[in-house]
Amino acid sequence: MDLEGKTAIIHTIGGILFGLLANYIYTAGLGTLSGIVTLLFLFVGLIITGHITAMIVGKGSLSQKQWLGSGGVSYFFTSVVFWVLVYNGVLL
Numbered sequence: 001m002d003l004e005g006k007t008a009i010i011h012t013i014g015g016i017l018f019g020l021l022a023n024y025i026y027t028a029g030l031g032t033l034s035g036i037v038t039l040l041f042l043f044v045g046l047i048i049t050g051h052i053t054a055m056i057v058g059k060g061s062l063s064q065k066q067w068l069g070s071g072g073v074s075y076f077f078t079s080v081v082f083w084v085l086v087y088n089g090v091l092l
Contacts, residue, residue, distance in 0.1 A: 003061050004070040007053050011071035012078050014049030018042055019082030026087065038083070046075050
């Protein structure tokens, strides 16, 4: 499997995990800051998942543009979808 495929799979798994956890951050009772804090949490999750991916596939193997295109987009779409599914009670 090529590096972009591995990156997309790892980021999708990270998106699922952080999307599930984002609901708990959103419903923690932070008032008007809930949405902003949740988006910051998802961004931190992207950074963590990116570092894990860099350790697995190698730091110099992908450029930042390739990483953002193959990993970042799949992470954010997956995390937001799972966040909405958990928030609406479809999952968990």
